Amino acid sequence: MPLPLYLLAVAVFAMGTSEFMLAGLVPDIAAGLDVSVGAAGLLTSAFAVGMIAGAPLMAVLARKWPVRTSLLCFVLVFAATHIVGALTENFSVLLLTRVIAALANAGFLAVALSTAATLVTADQKGRALGVLLAGTTVAVIAGVPGGAVLGTMLGWRATFWAIALLCLPAVLGIVKGFPPRMRGTAQGASAGSPLRNEIAQLAKPGLLLVMVLGSLVNAATFAAFTFLAPIVTGTAGLGELWVPVVLVLFGCGSFVGVTLAGRLSDQRPGLVIAGCGPMLLLGWVALAILAAQPVALLLLVFVQGALSFALGGTLIARVLYEAVDAPTMGGSYATAALNIGAAGGPAVAAATLGTSVSDLGPVWVSSLLVALALLIALPFLRVVAPRVGQAIR
Template sequence: MPSMPLSLYLLAVAVFAMGTSEFMLAGLVPDIATSLDVSLGAAGLLTSAFAVGMIVGAPLMAALARRWPARASLLGFVSLFAAAHVVGALTTSFAVLLVTRTVAALANAGFLAVALSTAATLVPADRKGRALAVLLSGTTVATIAGVPGGAVLGTVLGWRATFWAITLLCLPAAFGIVKGVPAHAGKSSQDSPAGISLRAEIAQLAMPRLVLAMLLGALVNAATFATFTFLAPIVTGTAGLGELWVPVVLVLFGIGSFAGVTLAGRLSDQRPGIVIGVGGPMLLLGWVALATLAIQPVALLLLVFVQGALSFALGSTLIARVLYEAAGAPTMGGSYATAALNIGAAGGPLVAAATLGADAGNLGPVWTSSLLVAVALLIALPLLRVVAPRAGQAQAIG
């Protein structure tokens, strides 16, 4: 099987830097809450603010950048992302920090939307799932190395040090874009004689299959973020482990997520039904098991790894389905996939934060994850042949 283009891996380096920033708050929420004198739930909303910025920013930035050279767009978004982190590292105001997270999210959204659309032009039409897996490997490596590293850095030097570290990570990412992304990358669809209008690309959102894939991707990602955002209090409170165990748990989740997205990359193009039909029920059972067994440290460590693998395998497969169903929107399709991911990333922590004061306490977010996956399965399993058609199968629907 031919290898993926080098430029995809260089884009994944930038995704690593941005993924580290997006996910690092999972290990820093308690420290930020104490430092800026806000509640744990309010500090958790920083993750939602980032996700909301990505939801709005994905289609907006993709629309603005659809006629720009992909390399220039990607470089501009990385530069804006770095600037937002400089301001975030310097501020003493929670409101300002919230704004910087939104600005960084807009930049991240624009980058990811353009990167996803660009990736689709760098590989054959039937390998979008593999290309997506390469890009998402940057995210999963962020959870393995970047996020736990940020948690350790935050524990030792304070949460502001992690913002400076993200700024520094943007430098090699920018270099990789300049040196690794071809000047013509991502332009084939815009420059084609049949040039598709923005209105025609937006009209793709009326396609039932595309809406279904986006909905399911959002629900599964909401489940992932509902628990991931509040892992720190589960580790230190429910399981009774020390603060330095938080990065260990994040590493385990990250290793699992890397394994899951790697496996899904090999299956999501040709056998997506297996990932959804088998992995989905297993993911639901895993969240229920974590909610009931998290008080046991060994069970917590094992289940965090398993849930990382299952969450990213199922989630990346569903987002790959978004890219396939959005084939008629070559410059905006990446933004639809990005929006689906981050509607979930915004909604999950919001719902989970509301459960923290309930009877379930720290485990409220895990029960939230269970409910969200259950809803996704109730929709997906009866429609499995629609959600995940066999390779080459006709895909006409209502």
């Protein structure tokens, strides 16, 4: 894999740390700003909504910009929103900064995904996506638990300052890794690929199908992940310092899953989907039943991280393959698919917190979402994951 791809992963690490870090900070933010845990959890949904709207909007905006200009603008805006978030005393302002940060993150990912496709051969999109998602999983392993520890020791605002600082090496990496006038797919193809034709690709059944499936699986991942902290400290009865431990385990599992699936998703996507899907469903059910037992909780969190990212990463790779005729917008479609799930999952999960299932409601939501994805995917597996080199027309 080319060096610029890994430099993009550095920036994805900083942004992924911000996107995921709220899983360990929800109770503290709720207490600090005098809102409910459910309301604080919606900060994750607000971020995801910004990602959904921002992905196509920012992709269109950046169509004619050089790669380095686009990426630098998005990273700097992202850093600025975290400085404001660290200073505010108002929950509404914090919510707004999450939306703006998401717009910047969406623009970055849309350009990065499209650019990544130009840095590898046509049959390595899955591996390229795996490298970028590895930045996210490392964020879960190191950045998110580190943020949880920092938040426990110094308060949640310290984590926002830390994210702003993490953007600095990302800026240096972009400056060093990309020439000032380098143009990627999104820019180079814009003249020969009218925007209306690329938007029309959304009418393709295959593209819509894999976007829906990717959204459902990601919704399941975020539904449970966002509310892991209350499960750890409430249902399992562990101390607050166990929250970062659980997040590390989930991150380690996700890194294993995305790394292995990245090598299989290009050549054997059907195997990943048919194999990981049922196991992911059983894992969420098992976690809901056994969460009160700490050993079982720790083991299952690792397994679910691996299965969630293996399956989700493969489905998002299929989006890139099916969007091959949308070279400037394909990255935004993949980004939107990821974040439609990230918005919907926590929103639905938050609604279950006040019911009889209490802290375990989000895990049951994850189970139902994966079950729905399987009901859609398995009867059409050859359509969802055609043989290598084939796409749905």
